[in-house]
Amino acid sequence: MGNGDGEYCEMCGSAIVGKSYTVEIEGGLLTLCERCYRKQGSPPIVERKEIKVERKAKPRVNSRPKKVSPEELEVVEDYSKIIKEARERLKMDTLGLAKRLKVSENVVKRFESGRLKPTIDQARQLEKLLGVKLLVPTEVGEGVEEEVDMDITLGDVANVREGRK
Numbered sequence: 001m002g003n004g005d006g007e008y009c010e011m012c013g014s015a016i017v018g019k020s021y022t023v024e025i026e027g028g029l030l031t032l033c034e035r036c037y038r039k040q041g042s043p044p045i046v047e048r049k050e051i052k053v054e055r056k057a058k059p060r061v062n063s064r065p066k067k068v069s070p071e072e073l074e075v076v077e078d079y080s081k082i083i084k085e086a087r088e089r090l091k092m093d094t095l096g097l098a099k100r101l102k103v104s105e106n107v108v109k110r111f112e113s114g115r116l117k118p119t120i121d122q123a124r125q126l127e128k129l130l131g132v133k134l135l136v137p138t139e140v141g142e143g144v145e146e147e148v149d150m151d152i153t154l155g156d157v158a159n160v161r162e163g164r165k
Contacts, residue, residue: 009033011040013153022046036155073135075123080114086130087112100129 007016010030021037022029024046032040076082087097087108094112098105101122110116111126118126123134 007031009036010154011036012155013151030154072138073120073123074138075117075120075134076136079118079123079134080112082132082134083108083118083126083130084112086132090130097129101125 007020008014009016009020009032011032012035014033016031016033019034021032021034023032023037023040023044024030025040029046087094094108095105098108101108103122107116111118118134120135126132127134
């Protein structure tokens with residue numbers, strides 16, 4: 001049961017490095033790492049293959065900056081001050097800016113007073129129109145959760161049963 005990143009043991013869930021064994025256990029075919037194969041008393045092998053670990057080529061350095069997804073960006077704290085000063089510097093009134101953003105004048109006034117935070121898309125539009133910087137990368141640990149692998153393997157079930165004895 002391989003995936004794009006390599007094969008994983010269907011018993012313990014760990015990545016298989018070295019030999020993998022496809023065996024029949026209780027009527028089902030499982031791909032096992034060498035350690036789990038030996039733990040099972042070396043059941044008959046249906047298929048055995050060597051997994052070669054490839055070294056990944058060094059990534060090429062790209063001169064263009066990486067596109068940052070909206071989840072990785074946040075609006076700066078002092079956005080209201082930046083928006084108001086940039087609008088005044090360009091000698092634009094709130095109604096003119098509102099028309100360009102395709103929002104009501106009240107929304108622009110609320111941005112400038114700090115009562116309404118622009119969305120990531122609105123902040124990008126404001127950056128283009130006013131020539132300012134409103135978006136910064138999200139700091140690590142601030143609202144960003146790590147993806148946790150919640151798949152249960154046969155080994156997890158076996159460990160639970162062993163614990164009940």
